[in-house]
Amino acid sequence: INTAPKEVLLALDESMSQVLVDEIDSKRRSEAFKKVDDLHNVIGMDADLLFRIQDYLCVKSQTFSVDVTVLSTPGRIKLHSVVSRESGAIKVLRWEIR
Structure with missing residues (x-):
């Protein structure tokens, strides 16, 4: 989540909008997400969407x-x-x- 290009986030699900991706980007620029569940705090993210994409996300990368x-x-x-x-x-x- 913290380093993925916006285009990758947008491609995760049909319900991902540019507005939501921009909101995720804004949040991660101010403070890195510590866990995937932190996406619940992003305006526009709903529980169903997060459930569908959570297996594709992580907060640590090598x-x-x-x-x-x-x-x-x-x-x-x-x-x-x-x-x-x-x-x-x-x-x-x-x-x-x-």
């Missing part, structure tokens, strides 16, 4: 995407990577220059 933009003369370089965190060690799973 895999993250990292996007870095370096600005310098004469231009800009963008790097996109996917990393995994296991036992405190970071492992790069994939990277590309865009």
Whole structure:
């Protein structure tokens, strides 16, 4: 929940609206969700919808995407990577220059 792109949240169920996804995003930016059940506190989330999507959600992740933009003369370089965190060690799973 805390790191999923809005597009992923929107695709979880036909009843997920952009307004609800924006509300989830707003809440998680102010404070990370500690448990999936915390979604009950999001305006627009009802018990039936949460029941349908709860098996697809978690609040902890070991895999993250990292996007870095370096600005310098004469231009800009963008790097996109996917990393995994296991036992405190970071492992790069994939990277590309865009």
